[in-house]
Amino acid sequence: MIRLRGINKTYGTHSGPVRVLRDVDLTIDCGERVGILGRNGAGKSTLIRLISGAxxxxxxxxxxxxxxxxxxxxxxxxxxSLTGLDNYRFICRIYGVDPTDRLQFVYDFSELGIYLNEPVKSYSSGMRARLAFAISMVIEFDCFLIDEIIAVGDARFHEKCHHELFEKRGNRAMIIVSHDSAYIREHCTRAAVLDGGALHHPASMEEAFDFYHEATHRVVAA
Structure with a gap:
C-alpha cells in the first residue's frame, strides 16, 4: 500500500511562494491502477515526483x-559523464540486481546499439527515455509511476512498451497521471482529478471524467 496524508507542496518563485498541492490524500493498494487527471500545469508531475521520493x-x-x-x-x-551501460550497472547495483542477467534485454529493448557505450550526456531526450524505460523493466517494482504518455519513438516501439508494462506486468500497482481521459479510461480502474492543487475523488470513473471536463472548461472560459 502507498498512502499520502495531507500532502502540501510549495515552491519559491521570484513573485513569492506558490502552493502547488493542497492537503492531498491518496491511497493505492497492491495491484490497483489509479489514474490522476489534470490539465497541463495542475501539479501532476510534482505529485508523481513526491510519490517516487525524488x-x-x-x-x-x-x-x-x-x-x-x-x-x-x-x-x-x-x-x-557515464555511458548508458555504466548507468545501467550503477542502478542495478543500487537495487541489488545482477546486471548481467538482463543486459541483453536492455540492448534489445532500448535499440540504442553502439550508443549504449557512449556518455548519456550525448543522448537525445528520446534516447534517454528509451534507456530509462528499459531499465525500469529490469527492476521489478511493485508499483510503477507513469507520467503522461510514456512511450517514445514510433508505433512499433509504443507497442513494445505497452506489452512490457500493461500485459507482462498487469498485476502490478500503477499510478498514471495524464491530461488524456481516453488513456486513463483504457488503463485504470479508478480515477481522481487534480484541480486547483487539490485532489478530488469522485465516486466513479464517469463522474471523474465529468468533473475533469467541467474543470478544464472552467479554466478555458476564465
Whole structure:
C-alpha cells in the first residue's frame, strides 16, 4: 500500500511562494491502477515526483509499503559523464540486481546499439527515455509511476512498451497521471482529478471524467 496524508507542496518563485498541492490524500493498494487527471500545469508531475521520493513534500506524510519506480521514461537522474551501460550497472547495483542477467534485454529493448557505450550526456531526450524505460523493466517494482504518455519513438516501439508494462506486468500497482481521459479510461480502474492543487475523488470513473471536463472548461472560459 502507498498512502499520502495531507500532502502540501510549495515552491519559491521570484513573485513569492506558490502552493502547488493542497492537503492531498491518496491511497493505492497492491495491484490497483489509479489514474490522476489534470490539465497541463495542475501539479501532476510534482505529485508523481513526491510519490517516487525524488522530492519531499513541504508538509504531510507519504507511507510506502511496496517498492515504487521512478517516473517511467524519466532520464533526468542519469549521470551524464557515464555511458548508458555504466548507468545501467550503477542502478542495478543500487537495487541489488545482477546486471548481467538482463543486459541483453536492455540492448534489445532500448535499440540504442553502439550508443549504449557512449556518455548519456550525448543522448537525445528520446534516447534517454528509451534507456530509462528499459531499465525500469529490469527492476521489478511493485508499483510503477507513469507520467503522461510514456512511450517514445514510433508505433512499433509504443507497442513494445505497452506489452512490457500493461500485459507482462498487469498485476502490478500503477499510478498514471495524464491530461488524456481516453488513456486513463483504457488503463485504470479508478480515477481522481487534480484541480486547483487539490485532489478530488469522485465516486466513479464517469463522474471523474465529468468533473475533469467541467474543470478544464472552467479554466478555458476564465
Amino acid at each position: 522530492e519531499f513534500p513541504t508538509s504531510g506524510q507519504i507511507d510506502r509499503d511496496m517498492s515504487v519506480s521512478w517516473p517511467l521514461a524519466f532520464g533526468g537522474a542519469f549521470q551524464g
